[in-house]
Structures are given as structure tokens and as C-alpha cells.
Amino acid sequence: MNLIEANAEAGTLRIYLIGHIDSTNAQQVEQEINEARNAHPECTKMVIDASKLEYISSAGLRVILRLRKVYADLKLVNVSAEVYEIFDMTGFTEMMTVEKAYRVISTEGCEVIGQGANGKVYRIDRDTIVKVYMNPDSLPDIQRERELARHAFVLGIPTAIPYDVVRVGEGYGSVFELLNATSFAKWLAKKPEDLDEIVKESVELLKKIHSTVVKPGEVPDMKKTALKWVTFVKDYLSPEKGEKLVSMVEAVPVDYHMMHGDYHIKNVMLQDGEALLIDMDTLCHGYPVFEFASIFNAYQGFSCADHTNIERFLGITYEQGAEIWNKTLKYYFDDKSDEEIAAIGDRAKLIGYARILRRAYRRPDEENNEVIAFCKKEIENLLERIDSLTWD
């Protein structure tokens, strides 16, 4: 009887370990693995799948150690909680990648409480929801977003607890704490007269985010992303102005204050009078001009050629968007004069339009010609009067 199963795909040999592996059969396991390796000499990588492994003794661990000498990035996946403990106690988890098996849950009969482009959100019990992603390749994205949410959470940013990653059918899900909350977008739709209060609340949370310091490498640097935008856009502007734009972004100091990266009324929730942040996948750090650029785009920039975009995206009118944008600056910079605030707004617009221009060039279609013409003109004008992206 075979003690292992093996299959080869795209240069990776996947070995399934089965049942109990101890001193009575470790040698045979190793022999079978070597036979699989000889049968697939084209494979340069190995993954050990432990989904069918119930127990492994030191003799089995030594087989893995020997394989690791051959495959430097050997990975163990689908490890049960019991077997994970063995790898943990013996220090294997520090030496190589050991991934736990995901809990399997069913959403049958669960209430659907939300639906987005990537999947559905179900309530699974009193305190938790699961966000199920339809794309089976979404695992790295899910893990990335959870890691970012975790950093933010420990730093005191009010958000939902990201629990575990689970398997749901063929896909993956991310389990979160259930918030008993309403988005600011829904609040505004219900009570348009509360706009002022909504902006004040969201500015307060924005300031809290911006006063949080992250460690280098914890979240992406927004300046690097903005540099990509302007470097792309440079070639479509006059040489002198293109250079000016790039060198202004380069001159922005590295700043380790946290930013959300996609801050608008759909990503802020109200729960018992407290504002909470959701959707952490854009979390980053940098000088606030970049945050204001994305805020400008959400409320104005993305709708520059077609004013109805914002209605589809945020459920508000272009005029409401303009009011939110202007008040956001006014309340955030409440110690600055109107002229200073307008100058900060212009700097944010410049970066915002550069981002939109790049996007429009990369997705050529009829409607984008108008966007391109508009953004180019705005950028050229703004570059006439802006010499720096920072402020005091």
C-alpha cells in the first residue's frame, strides 16, 4: 500500500502524507517520496500537504528535514491543529512555512447581509460574519487584508476584529466580528441634513488614523505608489512640467503616519455613536497629501467628466460630493486660513488627477478621451502655481 500520494503541477511536486508516520514506516515514506521525485525530475519545488496526516514522530520529522536541504523553500500546508502543535514544539514552524488547515464552514441557511463585487457577506452567528470570496485565488489578498487590519487594530484604530480564514465550498472566507453599524453613506442617504455632522465625525476618525505611527514595512508606502502614477503621466505632459511633477513627489518627505488610502463614506461605519473603519486593504503610510488626493478623487475626481459616477459609486450627488470634499478640508485644517486650505486642496487635486490620467491612458475607450483632456488641462494649470506638495 502506498504511504504517500504525489502529483506534479507547474514545476511543483505536491506530496500528500497519510495517516501515522513514525519509526516503523518513515523509511518507506522517504523511499516513496524519492520515487516520486525521480518520476518528476522537472519539479524544482516541493509542497507537503498534511491534510491526511494524523501523526508524525521524530523519524518522520527527520525525513522532512532532509527534504528541506534539497528544497530551500519547502512548505507544509493544510496542517491540522494537532499536527501543527508537533511542528510548533519542535521548532519547525520557525524554520519553514507551516500553514494550518482552514476551518470549513457552510453558509447554508445563513442570512446574507451584504453583496459586493468580490463575493457575499453572511451572518454566521450572534457575533460574527463571514465575507466569502468567489475567486478561489483570492487567498493571498484575504491574508494581506487581514494582516493590515490586525496592525491597525493593535495600533488602536477602531475597526472590526478579523477572526480566522475559513474554507467555504471551493472558495475562501474571512471571518469578522459582526458590527451593529450603519455606513456613513446610508446615514447621509437617510438624513441629508446631517451632512455637516457626518463630515465632522469622519474628519475626527481621519485625524486619529493620521496620528498613528506605523513601523517601516508594516504597510505600503503611498509615496512609492504616487511616484508610479506621476512617472507614467510625465511622458504625456510637456517635458518641463512632467519633470516638475515627478520631482515634487520625490521631494515629499518619507512619513510613517498611517493613512487609509480609500477613505470615503462607504468605508466608515457608525456604531453606538462611534465611527469605525472598514475595508483595510488599502491601508498605507505617508504624507497626508496622498490621502487627500484619494479623498478628492472619491468625491470629485472620478466624476470629473461624468458627474453621475458618484451617484453609482457613493449614492450621493456631485454637489453633495463637492460639499463633503470642501468641508473635509475645512474641518481637518481648522486652524488654517481659507487661502491656505485652498492651496492644500490644489496639491491634493494635482496628485488625484495624475492618478486618474494614468488610469484613463491605461484603459483606452471613448469616454476616457474626455477624462484625459480634462485631467491634462487641470494638471498643467495646477503645475503653473504649485511648487511643493507639502505644507506647514
Added chain:
Amino acid sequence: MEIELKKDGTHLTAVMHGRIDTSTSTDAERILIPAIEGIDDLVLDFADIEYISSAGLRVLLLVFKQMSAQGKMKIINVNEVVREVLDITGFIDIMNVE
């Protein structure tokens, strides 16, 4: 949610009961923040805590930040469910949990 406070000079033990969730976290904050004034050794006894939500964890973080400035703090008698939450949120790495 209930909190019993046992104070001995600058030492304080807070024995917590029930669920610290959205509806009770403000109470927890209202009781704990004044209680830790002048305390340099805080023990939070979680033996009877069934559940803690993000709102509860933020209160814990507030208390932790204040205690880091004025003394030490530990959380004791944490059950499996709550330990799991402290673990996945990374709280276990920054706080003293027994």
C-alpha cells in the same frame, strides 16, 4: 457585564464578569479609567469573561496605554475563547496575558 474592584494601596485587581461588547464597553471604560488613577500594578481577572468584542478590546488598549505610562498590568485567568481573540488580534504579543 460587571466589574468588582479590589484596591490595596497602589495595587488594583479588577474582576470582570460577562460580555464586554458594544453595549457594555462604555460602562467598562467609565469604571476602569478613573479606577486606575494612581495605580502602578493592575490585574484584570478575566475568569468570568465570556466574550470580548472589538469595542471591549479598545477599552483594554486604552487601559493598557495608560498603565504602560504609570506601572504594569496583566490579564489573568483567560479562557480559551478569549485567548484566541487576544491571539489573533495580536494583543497577546503586546500585553502580559496569563
